[in-house]
Amino acid sequence: MIAPDWLREDRLPHIYCTGCGNGSVINCTLAAVEEMGWKRDETAFISGIGCSSRAPGYILTDSLHTTHGRALAFATGVKMARPDFNVVVFTGDGDLAAIGGNHFIHACRRNVDMTVICMNNQIYGMTGGQGSPTTPTGAFSTTTPYGASEPAFDLAELAVAAGANYVARWTSYHVKELTKAITTGMQTPGLAFIEVRTQCPTNFGRHNKLRSIPDMIEYLRGNAMLRVKYDRLVEEGADIPEGTFTIGELVRRRRPAMGVKQ
Amino acid sequence: MKLVIDESRCKGCNLCVLVCPYGIFQEGTELNARGIVVPVLDRPERCTNCRLQHLYGRVLCGLCHMICPDQAITWVEEKPFEPHRVEVEF
Numbered sequence: 279m280i281a282p283d284w285l286r287e288d289r290l291p292h293i294y295c296t297g298c299g300n301g302s303v304i305n306c307t308l309a310a311v312e313e314m315g316w317k318r319d320e321t322a323f324i325s326g327i328g329c330s331s332r333a334p335g336y337i338l339t340d341s342l343h344t345t346h347g348r349a350l351a352f353a354t355g356v357k358m359a360r361p362d363f364n365v366v367v368f369t370g371d372g373d374l375a376a377i378g379g380n381h382f383i384h385a386c387r388r389n390v391d392m393t394v395i396c397m398n399n400q401i402y403g404m405t406g407g408q409g410s411p412t413t414p415t416g417a418f419s420t421t422t423p424y425g426a427s428e429p430a431f432d433l434a435e436l437a438v439a440a441g442a443n444y445v446a447r448w449t450s451y452h453v454k455e456l457t458k459a460i461t462t463g464m465q466t467p468g469l470a471f472i473e474v475r476t477q478c479p480t481n482f483g484r485h486n487k488l489r490s491i492p493d494m495i496e497y498l499r500g501n502a503m504l505r506v507k508y509d510r511l512v513e514e515g516a517d518i519p520e521g522t523f524t525i526g527e528l529v530r531r532r533r534p535a536m537g538v539k540q
Numbered sequence: 541m542k543l544v545i546d547e548s549r550c551k552g553c554n555l556c557v558l559v560c561p562y563g564i565f566q567e568g569t570e571l572n573a574r575g576i577v578v579p580v581l582d583r584p585e586r587c588t589n590c591r592l593q594h595l596y597g598r599v600l601c602g603l604c605h606m607i608c609p610d611q612a613i614t615w616v617e618e619k620p621f622e623p624h625r626v627e628v629e630f
C-alpha cells in the first residue's frame with residue numbers, strides 16, 4: 279500500500295509518458311517507506327537529472343534535485359551532516375553510470391548508509407533517446423543508429439564489486455518483489471543499491487520495435503531470470519539466451535558502513 | 541470497499557489490464573474529457589481486496605494499485621446502502 283500522505287497530490291498527474299515504469303517505482307518506494315514507518319521530516323529524497331530523477335518532486339518530503347550525475351555526492355553530504363536522516367536516492371542509468379560513474383563506485387566503496395534506487399531504462403529518456411552505458415549491444419537509439427556496438431554495464435554487479443552492503447535487481451513489472459527488496463535495502467546498514475529495469479516505451483521502445491507497452495513489459499519479463507536459476511544453469515553449463523539479466527538479491531553483507539544512524 | 545480509477549490522473553497505459561488476475565480492468569473504448577481512453581471495470585465486485593480487506597486487516601493482492609504508474613487506482617469506502625449489482629451463479 280502506497281503511503282497515503284507522502285504524495286504531492288497537487289503535482290499529479292506527473293510528467294512521465296503513458297506507460298512509463300518510473301511511476302510504479304515511486305509506488306514501490308512509498309510502500310517500502312510505509313512499511314519502514316519512517317517519518318516525513320526525517321527523510322530526504324535526492325536525485326540528479328533525468329526523467330527518473332524527477333521522482334522526488336512528487337514526494338512530500340525534503341528533497342534535492344541536483345546537477346546531472348551528482349546525486350550521490352549530495353546525498354553523501356546530507357548523510358554526513360545529518361546521520362539521523364533516512365536518505366533515498368533516485369537516479370537513472372545515464373545519471374548514475376555515465377556522468378556519475380565515479381560517484382557511484384566511490385559511494386559503494388565508502389558504503390554510505392543510504393538507499394539508491396536506479397531506474398534503468400537502458401537509454402537517456404529525457405533528452406530524446408541517446409544511447410547510455412547500459413544500452414544493450416545491438417539496441418538502437420538516436421546515437422547508435424546501426425545498433426550499439428559496445429557491451430553494456432551491469433550496474434548491480436558493479437555495485438557488488440565496488441562494495442555495497444545490499445544489492446538487488448528487479449523490474450518495474452515485479453512490484454511486490456521490488457517493494458520487498460527496497461524495504462530490505464532500507465533496513466540494511468550501509469549502501470543499498472536496487473537496480474530496477476523499467477520500461478521506456480517512448481524512447482527505448484520506439485527505436486527497438488517495442489513501441490507498445492505490453493511488448494515492453496514482455497521484453498523485461500522475458501529476459502529476466504531469477505539469480506538462483508541463472509547460477510544453476512551456469513553450473514550445468516547450459517545455454518543462456520542472449521540478453522538475459524538476473525533478478526533477485528545479489529548480495530547482502532556486513533561490511534563497515536559510514537553514517538549509520540546511532 | 542470499492543475499486544475506483546481517478547480519471548484526472550489516468551493516462552490510459554492499460555498496465556492494470558495486464559496485471560489484474562481477475563481481468564477486472566478492460567481496455568476502454570471512449571475518450572474522456574482529457575482525451576484519454578480510461579479502462580473500464582468489468583464486475584469490480586469480484587476484486588479480492590474489496591471483499592476481504594476488512595476481514596484480513598491488510599491489503600490483499602493490490603497489484604493494480606502498485607503498478608499503476610499514475611497513482612490513479614485506489615479503493616474507497618462505500619457509502620452505506622450503495623446499490624450493488626448482484627450476480628447469482630448457479
Ligand SMILES: Cc1ncc(C[n+]2csc(CCOP(=O)(O)OP(=O)(O)O)c2C)c(N)n1
Pocket residue numbers: 327328329330331346369370371372373374397399401402403404405410
Ligand atoms: C552536465 C549535464 N550534461 C548533460 C545534461 C543533459 N541531460 C539531461 S538528462 C540526461 C540523461 C538522463 O538519462 P538517465 O539518467 O538515464 O535518465 P532517464 O531520463 O532515462 O530516466 C542528459 C544527458 C545535463 N542536464 N547536464
Ligand code: SF4
Pocket residue numbers: 293294295297298299300329330399403404477478479480481482
Ligand atoms: S521518455 Fe521514457 S523514461 Fe522518460 S517519461 Fe517517457 S517513457 Fe519515461
Ligand SMILES: [Mg+2]
Pocket residue numbers: 328370371372397398399400401402403410
Ligand atoms: Mg535512462
